[in-house]
Amino acid sequence: MTGSLTERYDDRIAGVLSCYDRVVVTGTLPTVCYAAGMTKFLYAIGVRIFDYPQPASTLRDRVRERAASLAAEAGITIEHIAKSHIRKEAVVAEVLKRRGEHPGLVHVISAMEACGAYRPWHDKQTHKTFVRPDSGKCLHYYFYFIDAELGLVYLRVPTWAPFRLQFYCNGHSWLARQLTAEGIGFTAADNAFVRIDDWQRAQDLADRLSPDRLHLVLDRYAAQGCPVLDVFRQSYHWSLMQVEYATDLVFRSVGTLRPLYEHLARESVLSVKAEQIASFLGRQISPQPAQEIGSQFSTRIEGPASNTASPVPRSRCTTSTAVCSALRRQSTTSPFSSTTTRRNIGRDRRRGSSPLSRRPSTA
Numbered sequence: 001m002t003g004s005l006t007e008r009y010d011d012r013i014a015g016v017l018s019c020y021d022r023v024v025v026t027g028t029l030p031t032v033c034y035a036a037g038m039t040k041f042l043y044a045i046g047v048r049i050f051d052y053p054q055p056a057s058t059l060r061d062r063v064r065e066r067a068a069s070l071a072a073e074a075g076i077t078i079e080h081i082a083k084s085h086i087r088k089e090a091v092v093a094e095v096l097k098r099r100g101e102h103p104g105l106v107h108v109i110s111a112m113e114a115c116g117a118y119r120p121w122h123d124k125q126t127h128k129t130f131v132r133p134d135s136g137k138c139l140h141y142y143f144y145f146i147d148a149e150l151g152l153v154y155l156r157v158p159t160w161a162p163f164r165l166q167f168y169c170n171g172h173s174w175l176a177r178q179l180t181a182e183g184i185g186f187t188a189a190d191n192a193f194v195r196i197d198d199w200q201r202a203q204d205l206a207d208r209l210s211p212d213r214l215h216l217v218l219d220r221y222a223a224q225g226c227p228v229l230d231v232f233r234q235s236y237h238w239s240l241m242q243v244e245y246a247t248d249l250v251f252r253s254v255g256t257l258r259p260l261y262e263h264l265a266r267e268s269v270l271s272v273k274a275e276q277i278a279s280f281l282g283r284q285i286s287p288q289p290a291q292e293i294g295s296q297f298s299t300r301i302e303g304p305a306s307n308t309a310s311p312v313p314r315s316r317c318t319t320s321t322a323v324c325s326a327l328r329r330q331s332t333t334s335p336f337s338s339t340t341t342r343r344n345i346g347r348d349r350r351r352g353s354s355p356l357s358r359r360p361s362t363a
Contacts, residue, residue: 006249009260014250014325015199019206020171021191021244021330025214027165027222027236038118038162039130041232049129050120059228060138060159066227067108067141067157074105078141081111092144092152101146109142115158136160143225147217150174155221163228165236167218171209172246178205192248192326246330254325261327 006013032038039049047055071078081088088109095107115138118131138160147153151173156166172191179186179202186202187195196202215238222236223229229236251257278285 009249009251009256012252012256014252015196015202016247016249017193017196017199017202017206018245018247019175020209021246022242022332023169023171023240023244024242025167025218025238026241027167027218027238029162029228029232029234030237031234032162032232033164033237035118035131035133042131049122049131052118052120052131056161059161059163059231062227063141063157063159063163064139066225067110067143070105070143070225071108076105076108078108078110081109088142092154095144096152101152103146103148106144106146106152108144111140111142112137113140113158115140115160116162116164117160118162141225143221145221149177149213150217151177153217153221155225157225163226165222165226166241167221167238169214169217171206174209175202175206178208189326192246192328194250194326240333243333244330245332246328249327249329251325251327257325257327264327 006016030037032041042049042052067078079091081091088111091109092107099106115136117134117136117138119134120129121132122129138158140159141157143155143157145153145155147169150169153167153169156168158164170191172188172193175193176186176188179196182201182205184201185195185197186193193202218238219235275285
């Protein structure tokens with residue numbers, strides 16, 4: 001049988017929608033996000049290198065005071081989570097059940113987590129004094145908001161320099177608000193749409209997710225949650241850390257999808273090997289990691305799923321479904337620390353394109 005899946009099942013597919021799903025953006029202060037830059041900054045403002053912890057502690061206290069102030073204004077008590085097995089998303093979901101989904105600050109969570117840092121250093125050979133990269137743990141604040149346009153978002157703010165931020169939003173949540181604003185009816189199952197009154201208009205709206213608008217949102221939340229911009233005299237530079245892009249094929253009935261999905265899941269285990277995935281990503285699997293590679297197929301109550309485990313964590317493509325009529329094909333970019341290419345959310349128009357205007361490959 002020839003033809004694409006959509007062609008073969010055309011009369012049994014209600015609609016197809018491609019949309020950004022999970023989007024994680026990291027924010028850095030350009031001139032102090034690396035050790036040499038921080039060293040230059042300290043010399044410029046007249047701070048001795050070995051006195052660096054003093055101004056860093058002052059900024060830490062400022063971030064803590066801002067978190068307490070935002071929480072107090074919203075009538076929220078900051079919740080500290082000390083155990084790693086407690087999922088922050090589950091905590092926030094319970095808060096949303098009681099609070100509702102009107103715009104504003106939802107919850108503030110604090111946690112001790114790993115962070116990048118600097119430590120003073122004197123080189124006895126060159127007789128130069130500078131800060132060098134270090135790592136440790138510091139208190140982080142997670143500010144969860146219901147944004148009027150993006151839906152549920154969070155901003156992760158560390159209390160120690162160089163104050164690398166992390167922002168999360170979901171493209172399906174954004175699209176749901178766009179559909180509501182245009183009066184287009186839909187039914188959602190988790191973050192998938194299983195019914196949309198106008199699929200073509202929904203696709204047109206999904207393609208309009210603008211990096212310019214996202215940049216403004218990021219700047220606003222950064223200024224609100226991390227009050228250090230006046231000290232460093234610069235704004236945050238934003239880079240896409242992780243992006244999920246999903247294509248949902250919504251079938252008219254679960255009965256049509258279930259046998260098709262079971263066939264696809266089994267076929268992926270039998271046909272697609274980790275070596276082929278690595279080759280597609282431009283990587284080779286050496287003999288040592290090859291021993292750790294395996295494929296697993298299991299059938300659960302909510303439906304079957306297949307996954308290929310590999311020590312090459314650059315990206316992944318998955319096909320999955322719940323007990324509904326949607327089949328999702330999803331591509332996920334990896335954290336930029338494991339890749340050689342970064343896509344930046346900026347205002348540079350010299351290249352004639354923007355990061356979100358290019359969809360991640362779903363090949």
